[in-house]
Amino acid sequence: MAINNKEVTTTEEQAKVRQKTRQILKRFGRKQGNLVPILQKVQGKLGYLPREAMLEIAKFLSIPGIDVYSVITFYNQFRLNPPGKHSIRVCLGTACHMKGGYITLDAWKRRLGIDRGETTPDREFDLDSVACVGCCVMAPVTVVDAKPQGKVEPTKVDGLLLAFEIEREKKS
Amino acid sequence: MKTISLTIDGKRISANEGEKLLWVALGNGIYIPNLCGLQDNSQPPAACRLCFVEVEGKEKPVTACTETVTDGMVIDTRGGKALRLARTAFELLMSSQQVDCAHCAKNGSCELQQIAHHLNIKLKSNRFRRILRELPIDDSSSVFTYDPNKCVLCGRCVWVCRERLGIGAIGFAYRGFQRVVTTFAGEAFADSKCQECGECVRVCPCGALVFKNDKTEEEQT
Structure with missing residues (x-):
């Protein structure tokens, strides 16, 4: 679950990230205790925490870059990769685990070719796990674009992906 | 700095006031297992839970790296309670550890080997499920x-x-x-x-x- 190397960021994009991050940093004091609120604000604006943003924040607070990376990877709420157009959240709560949620997760991983916490190179999908979404009757659950889908076994994974593909073809 | 005297495993030792027990013992040739501490780190993380010793007058074992020496202190580094804690901590630590001494560059100079030897347990314990x-x-x-x-x-x-x-x-x-x-x-x-x-x-x-x-x-x- 490292930084997604497949992610293509141009120098132009990088400069934009730096500029946006600096804008946000203006509203904060330079004390280390501000790290988490800064990260939340930057992620709120950019959707994730790119490398350039991490470096800007580290410089601003006069701490090594690794400290920023350390905090980001510690908390689930922070993401290192850009969000995809569609979000896939596989439930690994107790009920879903018993119903084979990890097999569902493996199916998603295989079909999308990415690991947990990553985004597909075309930025269509991002994959992650959640711990219980509160509809255990439907286990194993996958939340697709904020909508919980029940009984998501590997065949249904294919079905859901097919639905997206058809939708995309219709549009183009 | 005031010099004080204490007893570790029946041996009388003098130390400077304010020193941490772990470094006093090691400096006097008494080995206590340890991994996370460094002598110049004044705020030991005390995270490895291996340097447990028993201090006379204290009910529970203490970590030697955080215990400041006091005058007249009597310490037992081989107390049953302390060793039990250290052994469990070490076994838990080793349960997710790759053990391949024969092909490892640190074979012979590895502190894990030294600790296992000192605690009289194996590097590969089967008490806990191994997950690598x-x-x-x-x-x-x-x-x-x-x-x-x-x-x-x-x-x-x-x-x-x-x-x-x-x-x-x-x-x-x-x-x-x-x-x-x-x-x-x-x-x-x-x-x-x-x-x-x-x-x-x-x-x-x-x-x-x-x-x-x-x-x-x-x-x-």
């Missing part, structure tokens, strides 16, 4: 090799890189079982701000950080 981490080895540095599968997360290297040298090239990332010592953004050492001084390798207790060959080690020291 299977992380990639970083071979990119010209000076050392980093194998995170052998890392015990003691944090000595992190502390040395940051506090003693002021570089801050490495630190901890992720949480729980995924926790790992790594560089910024998890990049290879060769691409990171690591200056290849090798200080981290020198404090590493086990085979996680090793010099690429013995010659390099001689050159460095």
